[in-house]
Amino acid sequence: MRSDRRRPHPSRLAPEHPDFARIMAAHDAAEAAGEAGYADPRTGWWVFTSDALAASGACCQQGCRHCPWVGG
DSSP, X not given: OOTTTTSOOTTXXXXXXXXXXXXHHHHHHHHHTTOSEXXXXXXXXXXXXXXXXXXXXXXXXXXXXXXXXXXO
């Protein structure tokens, strides 16, 4: 697991992405509330948080945005 698992690996969400700040705000708010995920600010699709994905114990190989295992 990556040491900075709270930030997505750049291959999953680059810091230069136009919605990076909004996405990370939604992610951080969901984690602070103890929720497993949040609605993506642009698409409305459900996205799991890094905490929820870490609790799974391993990468599922589905390309999750906040996967704590990728690039580890």
